[in-house]
Amino acid sequence: MPVYDLLTEMPFVFRPAQATDKAAVLAFCEHTFHWGDYVLLVWDKWLADEQGALLVATLDDRPVGVAKVTLLSPTEAWLQGLRVHPEHRRQGLAGRFLIHCLNVARQRGAHVARLATSSRNAAVHRTTERAGMCRVAAVWILEATALLPDGNAPVLTCLTQRDWPCLSERILGGTALAQMGGLYGVWGWNALTAPKLRAHLECGQVLGLRENGQVVATAIITEVDEEDKCLLVAYVERSGSHAEVLAHALRNHAASLQLETVEVVVPSASSLHGAFLQAGFEPETESEAEIWIYELELKGTTL
Ligand SMILES: CC(C)(COP(=O)(O)OP(=O)(O)OC[C@H]1O[C@@H](n2cnc3c(N)ncnc32)[C@H](O)[C@@H]1OP(=O)(O)O)[C@@H](O)C(=O)NCCC(=O)NCCS
Numbered sequence: 001m002p003v004y005d006l007l008t009e010m011p012f013v014f015r016p017a018q019a020t021d022k023a024a025v026l027a028f029c030e031h032t033f034h035w036g037d038y039v040l041l042v043w044d045k046w047l048a049d050e051q052g053a054l055l056v057a058t059l060d061d062r063p064v065g066v067a068k069v070t071l072l073s074p075t076e077a078w079l080q081g082l083r084v085h086p087e088h089r090r091q092g093l094a095g096r097f098l099i100h101c102l103n104v105a106r107q108r109g110a111h112v113a114r115l116a117t118s119s120r121n122a123a124v125h126r127t128t129e130r131a132g133m134c135r136v137a138a139v140w141i142l143e144a145t146a147l148l149p150d151g152n153a154p155v156l157t158c159l160t161q162r163d164w165p166c167l168s169e170r171i172l173g174g175t176a177l178a179q180m181g182g183l184y185g186v187w188g189w190n191a192l193t194a195p196k197l198r199a200h201l202e203c204g205q206v207l208g209l210r211e212n213g214q215v216v217a218t219a220i221i222t223e224v225d226e227e228d229k230c231l232l233v234a235y236v237e238r239s240g241s242h243a244e245v246l247a248h249a250l251r252n253h254a255a256s257l258q259l260e261t262v263e264v265v266v267p268s269a270s271s272l273h274g275a276f277l278q279a280g281f282e283p284e285t286e287s288e289a290e291i292w293i294y295e296l297e298l299k300g301t302t303l
Contacts, residue, residue: 001046003101006193009111009192010088010091010093012057012058012059012064012065012096012097013057013058013059014043014055014056014096014100014158015055015056015058015097015099015255016053016054016055016063017047017054017055017056017057017063017066019047019062020026021056021066022043022047024054024062024063024288025039025043025063025066026039026040026043026085028064028085029083032083035068035286037185038081038163038286042068042081042236045238049070051070051071051108052068052069052070052071052077052108053069053070053104053108054068055067055069055100055101055104057084057093057096057097057100060194063085064084064087064093065082065083065085065088065094065097066079066081066082066083067082067083067097067098067100067101068080069101069104069105070114070188071105071108071109071110072185072188072190073190073191073196074109075109075110075112076110076111076112076114076190076191077108077112077113077114078113078114078115078131078188078189078190079098079101079105079113080115080187080188081118082094082097082098082101086270089123092177094123094124094127095127095130097134098127098128099131099276101113101225102131102296102298103141105298108231111297111298111299112191112295112297112298112299113133113295113298114183114189114190114276114294114295114296115128115133115293115294116187116291116292116293117291117292117294118287118288118289118291118292119289119290119291119292120289121287123189123257125292127213128294130296131296132296132301133294133295133296134296135287135292136181136182136183136293136295136296137179137180137181137183137189137267137292137293138267138268138269138290138291138292138293139180139265139266139290139291139293140265140266140268140277140283140285140290140291141186141187141263141264141265141282141284141287141291142263142265142266142277142282143230143261143262143263143264143281143282143284143285144250144251144261144262144279144280144281144282145246145260145261145262145280145281146231146251146252146254146255146257146259146260146261146262147248147251147252147255147259148252148255148256149249149252149255149256153248153249153252154211154232154245154248155209155248155249155252155253156207156208156219156253157207157208157210158204158207159206159207159208159215159218160201161201161202163201163206164198164201167197167206167208167218168194168197170215170218170237170239171192171197171218171220171235172192172193172194172197173236174237176236176238176272177192177237177268178233178234179267179269179270180192180265180267181293183293184220184222184235184263185222185234186222186223186233186234186263186265189293192220192235197220200220200222205220205221205222206218206219206220207219207221208216209242209245209246209249211242216238216239216242217236217237217245217246218236218237218238219233219246219250219264220233220235220236221233221234222232224257224259228260228261229258229259230254230259230260230261230262230263231253231254231257231261231262231263232263233249233250233262233263233264233265234265235265236250236264236266236272237272238272243271243276244275244276244278244279245274246275246276246281247264247276247278247280247281248279250262251279251301263284264276264281
């Protein structure tokens with residue numbers, strides 16, 4: 001059902017996107033960022049998502065805005081891809097569209113909604129704060145080329161259920177997770193809970209670095225981007241001075257998988273950031289600045 005906002009002059013209508021909206025949306029997204037936009041690459045997948053929703057804002061039946069609601073888990077919504085046609089910016093559309101997205105997320109069963117934006121995107125900071133969302137984490141997405149290891153460089157190995165007691169204490173009870181606002185992910189963050197960590201462990205996605213038999217650093221690999229040949233590391237933590245060794249080991253691990261690059265998320269407040277830069281990582285090209293993650297509890301609230 002379209003929603004008319006009666007409080008404003010611009011009669012924007014919000015509705016689920018249709019296949020026929022594609023050309024108009026891609027046209028106004030063409031120059032969103034200096035490098036273009038990724039909406040073109042994900043449109044078909046987003047439109048086909050039955051759990052989440054691809055939404056458009058229209059004016060006189062013409063799409064002038066787009067946004068995506070994704071359920072990362074049955075109760076956690078991720079909001080992304082908010083775009084307003086350059087000719088219709090600063091007319092209050094983003095503010096109203098965000099509220100609509102939050103309502104859609106709640107209707108789909110989400111108890112919490114999150115989004116990420118650049119630390120430089122003042123319009124989104126303003127919009128999210130007006131909607132009652134709070135900043136829960138500041139992170140950097142760093143990338144480096146994969147690198148074959150020197151002869152006796154430390155190697156990451158898959159941790160197993162036997163490592164669970166140490167792992168749950170290190171990861172779930174550690175400062176790195178607190179600095180991440182309890183979240184993990186790459187371009188889509190959700191709460192790292194014990195069941196999720198166990199599931200990653202069972203899938204062989206939790207890697208560890210050992211020294212004298214003891215785990216001294218860990219990394220959660222959630223995905224391999226086959227198209228870009230990139231290893232995506234959703235979470236890292238280490239004890240003491242092992243951050244730089246971990247960073248090198250991740251570059252080596254990507255090379256051992258015959259990938260070309262590795263992308264890792266680190267909390268800005270942590271010394272992990274400096275150590276990864278020292279090991280040859282750089283800010284990922286599409287982010288270039290810190291990423292701020294915002295969150296809103298939806299359960300029991302009205303917008
Ligand atoms: C960010 C974007 C969605 C904002 O859309 P919009 O419809 O113009 O935003 P609104 O008119 O609802 O304005 C929201 C608030 O941001 C402020 N704002 C808007 N553009 C701004 C700008 N360029 N600089 C600073 N503040 C800005 C508005 O004044 C308003 O603040 P207020 O509530 O105090 O009045 C739009 O500029 C856009 O599509 N940008 C490119 C894509 C992008 O950055 N998407 C977000 C990715 S997370």
